Amino acid sequence: MRRWKVLAVTAAAALLATACGSGGGSSGSTSGPVTLTIWENYGTEQNATALKNLAKAFEKLHKNVTVNVVSQPADNYFALLQAAAVSKTGPDLAVMWTGLFTLQYKEFLANLKGKIPAADLARIDPNALKWTSDQFNAANGPYVIPLENQFYIGFYNKAAFAKAGVTAVPADWSQLFSACKKLKAAGYTPLTYGNGGQPLGAEFYPWYDMSYMMIGAHQVTDWQQLYSGQIPWTSAANEAQLSTWAKLKSEGCTNSDVLTKTNNLGDFETGKAAMMVDGTWDTQKFTSALGSKVAAFVPPFSDTPIKGVVDFAGDGLSMTSYSQHQHQALQFLEFMTTPQAAQIVNAAGLIPAITGTSTSNPVNQQMLNFVSADHLTVYPMLDNVVQPDVVNTGSKVLPSVLNGSISPKSALSSMQTTFGQLPSSQRGSTYP
């Protein structure tokens, strides 16, 4: 009898502990100490550093606010965000990708028009802000405050080029292939691929490469037709680009485990690999590891000299519509538009999106020079301006094209099929 009583009491105590010890995201009170929760999917990128430092600086300015930055698994970040929106247990602020990603999730994001003073919004680079609004028109009010300006870009190792006798940076497909041959002969992995880098899944993310392939195939004004379907995914130009891309692996330009290599960044940082396609979120990693040996170049995925570069504010922070601490969350977003915040972003090796500020990282500056000095056309990130369903299909099939497991034709027709299944509202001639 006594044993039973003890067991019952223990069980009751444990139950009580669970009921009380729930914790949960933010605390309830509006006056007094407040905890802001921010979810991010940055993994180990520089963006994570930037956000962490922004949080710390914000806490210093607002003594009664604690900022809790939570790193969520990147593979299923948006899945979790959606689930959390259903149960309204999500964060106050969340990292959100711009372009059509934002519009896909805007149901639970707060439109910041009128909530953030126009003076603050005016400080943001207008090219960055427009992609965060309905119809990509900033007058409709942004859903996202961009964190930084990003580039999808190529990085190369100058010392490796010199050693292999590559004198000019390749500007088109044929120059790229011949550079690869020289680099391979000198003992380097010419172009390294893998699933390290931007933490997005168990395979590598094909949209940096895909963006540049589409830059090589189409003018920037024609990209809208990829969205509306006037240029089908299965067009000859696209197929040709993909075929040449697949040759990168088949002709030995890359490592053989393109889909599963986990430390492709490591290989580039230690100088084993000569080139890599990545983005500004890793620039500082490379400059820290390689110093002046690393430089930026535009991935030359084109038959004629490549003339465009992907320069786009790809992500930022949004406020959730169900946040219990809208006042403090908005204060944080406003803080992101200040020069002090721009400095923090710059110190993490990123390019701030605030007009009048710039980057102090020389390799980032090279990228900006591609636009300002070399007058390359500015393109957005392709995955941010294409329907999310098509992006999903592309993420699934395009890696296999590089791996040589499926043909460009079948990959593109999968994407075309997905496009065909979209409701007409998502296939219009203008963006939603």
Next chain:
Amino acid sequence: MAADSRTASPGAAPAAGKAPRKRALRARRRSRVGLIFGIMTLIAVVMLYPFWYMLDNAFRTQSQFEQQRGNSAVSWGQLFSELPAGRELFNSTLICVVSILLILAVSTTAGFAFAKLRYRGSSTVFLAVVAALMVPLQSIIIPEYVNLGKLGLINTYLGAILVYVALGTPFATFLMATYYRGISDDLIEAAVMDGLGYERTFLRIALPLSWPAIATVTVLQFIQIWDDLLVGLLFLQNPQQRTITVGLAALSAGRTTSIPVLMAGSFLSAVPAIVVYLIFQRYLVRGLTLGMGK
């Protein structure tokens, strides 16, 4: 039959003239034993290899891991700084213990009722409860999430616990019912005749007799709950409430480029379940035997 088996058993002492044959027999038997032992050791190596791999690489830095040489304890420190590993271990333990207590409470009572206290329709009810075994987690996870979300139980221990209890009850009830079936009816009836109510009989007579089955349920459910990913991922969204298994998966999905840290975390999360298993393994065999029915 007995006489035959005696003469048929190998190694039995035969007449002296058969000594060389007996020696040959024994030699063959020894080599056979050696062969079996060898195969079993090989299998053990295959089974144990991942543990060795985890432990070996957990004591390396990332660069040492790539070269497969060298040792360092750095990764363990990194693990605790990237994950609130201590907190998550505590969460796992708390959730496991409470869930198992609830499962046991619910399944022992129901198991006894279905085995001994039949009432009209109880066999159908029993069948329904056991059939719930077939319900895959994925089929109910979405409505479950929404329901518990409406009750405000997301990001609470209680929410996850309720789901685990629901998932573990059918099998546990089945196991307990099978076990109680083996207790003689007369024992129960005698106790009732002596003036104990059926409920008291359950508590003081049946329950204490069923420790092997209880131990079995405990081990199996502990492994199931400790190692679960999906429920923890969805119902416990913050690292502060997460279990260690989910924290580990989040770490690997966050593309930490340090494999040794992942290995250290893996080993850390594997140990408690192994410990529980080793403690209870005696009962596990007995419980499974009874579960199969003879």
Next chain:
Amino acid sequence: MSVSQAASRLARGTSPGQPARPGRSRLARRRRRAGILLSLPAVIVVLALLGIPIGQAVYYSMTNWNGLTAQWIGPSTYSTALSDPVLWRVLENNALLLLAIPFAIGIPLAIAALLNEHVRGWRFFRSVYFLPTAVSWVVIGMVAVQFFALNGLMNKMLAAAGLGRFQTDMLAGQRSALIALAITFIWSMLGTNTIIFLTGMATLDPTLLEAARVDGLNRRQVFFRVTLPLLKRFVQFSFVITVISAFSALFSLIFVMTNGGPGFGTTTLEFFVYQSAFSLGQFGTGALYGIILFVIMIVVGLVQLRLIRTEDGEGW
């Protein structure tokens, strides 16, 4: 009908000759009340947390619910889903995984037979063989990724055995990733099934085996013609457990190893449910796939039950 008979026989207990008491006597009434009282918690738990959600899943499966708003569509969602080639690709993956079942059962049988010889130290080996079962799929998956990597142990072993030209990046191909998944699955089921079979062998009457030996059968014949048929119930139990695991327990493994890829190569139905609902925000479609999964499980379960019953005419 017959299934519930089996269950009621179980519920009634082993003692023969127990007459069904009329509901009139006081003792019977107390027994009935106690029975209802004691079984109530389990029933409530199952009903509230399993039964109701299944019903809701059926409802949601016929809407286009995205988690926030729902619009009724009707049973046509099923015909739409069933004509989606991706679903059939996913089901094909499930079917291919079934091919791993014979290995997941056959190998443990052999191991259990070895253990049953009771060679010195067999108890130690028995403990060791069950260890992988205690470990989370998450952990197993992470080690497996390292094992199958291009510079991982598998390829190193192939090279050492002179089979270097078979070296491959298993997780990069759609079919080969599924094979890698199946191998990992088999490896982790070895422990559970070995214990089940070992337990079964321990319940066998040794005199039967001796008699068979006396009748002149050699060891292998004894195993296949005497031991195995006697273990039938255990093999069936293990079959059910293994199939259930293959269909509903691999989520963590897939999540960590391949996230369903490459392409749809390792997306099984259970992973597809999660992906549709949470990755793509199509909760209605996800619920639909969940119902399909549930129906498949029921069919498997019923087939099992029918097999068991026709064999020896008794319930579990």
